[in-house]
Amino acid sequence: MTLTERILQGDRLALARLLSELExxxxxxAETLGDLYPHTGKAHLIGITGAPGTGxxxxxNRLVKRxxxxxxxxxxxxxxxxxxxxxxxxxxxxxxxxxDRIRMRDLAGDAGVFIRSMASRGKLGGLASTxxxxxxxFDAAGFDLVxxxxxGAGQAEVDIASSAHTTVVIDAPGLGDDVQANKAGILExxxxxxxxxxxxxxxxxxxxxxxxxMHLAQPGPSTLPAGWEIPVLATVATTGEGIDNxxxxxxxxxxxxxxxxxxxxxxxxxxxxxxxxxLASFLLGDFMDRLVEGRFDTxxxxxxxxxxxxxxxxxALLRDGDQ
Numbered sequence: 001m002t003l004t005e006r007i008l009q010g011d012r013l014a015l016a017r018l019l020s021e022l023e024x025x026x027x028x029x030a031e032t033l034g035d036l037y038p039h040t041g042k043a044h045l046i047g048i049t050g051a052p053g054t055g056x057x058x059x060x061n062r063l064v065k066r067x068x069x070x071x072x073x074x075x076x077x078x079x080x081x082x083x084x085x086x087x088x089x090x091x092x093x094x095x096x097x098x099x100d101r102i103r104m105r106d107l108a109g110d111a112g113v114f115i116r117s118m119a120s121r122g123k124l125g126g127l128a129s130t131x132x133x134x135x136x137x138f139d140a141a142g143f144d145l146v147x148x149x150x151x152g153a154g155q156a157e158v159d160i161a162s163s164a165h166t167t168v169v170i171d172a173p174g175l176g177d178d179v180q181a182n183k184a185g186i187l188e189x190x191x192x193x194x195x196x197x198x199x200x201x202x203x204x205x206x207x208x209x210x211x212x213x214m215h216l217a218q219p220g221p222s223t224l225p226a227g228w229e230i231p232v233l234a235t236v237a238t239t240g241e242g243i244d245n246x247x248x249x250x251x252x253x254x255x256x257x258x259x260x261x262x263x264x265x266x267x268x269x270x271x272x273x274x275x276x277x278x279l280a281s282f283l284l285g286d287f288m289d290r291l292v293e294g295r296f297d298t299x300x301x302x303x304x305x306x307x308x309x310x311x312x313x314x315x316a317l318l319r320d321g322d323q
Contacts, residue, residue, distance in 0.1 A: 004035040007141050012114065015141050019116055022133045033133055036140035043082075043139035044254050045270070047160035049150045050170030055196045057085070059170060059237035059246075060149050061107065066240075066247045067145060068112055079144035080112040084134050086151050114143065131163065132274040161189035162273040165266045166253045168192045168246070171210060173202040187213055190230055192249050198234040198242065207234055228256050287321045295320055 006014035021029025235242035
């Protein structure tokens with residue numbers, strides 16, 4: 001039986017093997033993913049983003065438990081859930097600093113949950129370069145919901161909006177993010193806003209400030225038909241307070257996407273973004289392979305030593321790459 005067939009039949013060990021191959025960017029992994037692609041297109045991709053310290057991991061943990069408990073979703077059976085936890089990379093080893101067993105160990109043992117940590121490997125925007133491939137693998141494997149928890153890298157976090165159907169932005173009192181988020185364009189990408197750690201001082205003020213900001217903010221280019229009013233919810237992830245409301249809001253947004261035609265618009269943007277990223281990666285890799293060994297480093301040193309302007313170095317690289 002092939003790896004593709006095993007994954008389609010629900011073999012979790014086969015899925016784990018594919019994820020490792022995809023992270024290693026192996027040819028076999030790419031071929032298997034290509035075979036699986038016709039079986040994708042059903043999973044609901046949910047982006048969870050926000051600044052460090054807002055409690056994203058704890059909230060995701062609680063959210064997965066709520067989805068699996070079948071309350072308040074009224075679906076039977078409970079949806080299966082995959083989690084992609086994009087960790088900051090170690091600058092020395094390239095590996096993830098935090099592991100999935102450490103972050104969400106109490107979810108172990110549930111056959112309807114699959115958690116995978118992956119290193120961002122220095123990629124800006126909070127998403128690792130192989131996140132798109134991981135979501136496709138989980139989708140083909142039959143998971144109903146795929147939660148993508150991002151690094152929390154600040155302003156570049158907006159790229160999650162082009163990789164998910166539903167984007168949940170997490171804030172917390174005392175971080176000043178009600179102001180910073182507006183500067184970073186975070187308010188424009190949110191489908192659902194959450195003030196976590198609502199038991200802390202200043203939480204009510206943070207909620208009201210965000211509600212006002214959502215009301216006054218100039219909307220960015222929308223991929224949704226009119227009619228979705230962005231909720232601002234309060235949660236305490238450590239106790240589970242407000243998690244029911246958040247889970248229901250996510251399902252409400254899914255229903256809105258399906259009924260309004262927004263699902264297709266989000267899918268088109270997601271696929272277009274993935275193709276652009278893959279194309280850029282391929283072209284850069286191909287270009288660097290065609291350069292004479294050491295040429296790039298030589299030009300970098302020339303720029304550092306002020307012997308060559310950056311634009312002149314770029315022109316030299318392009319000339320060399322065309323030969």
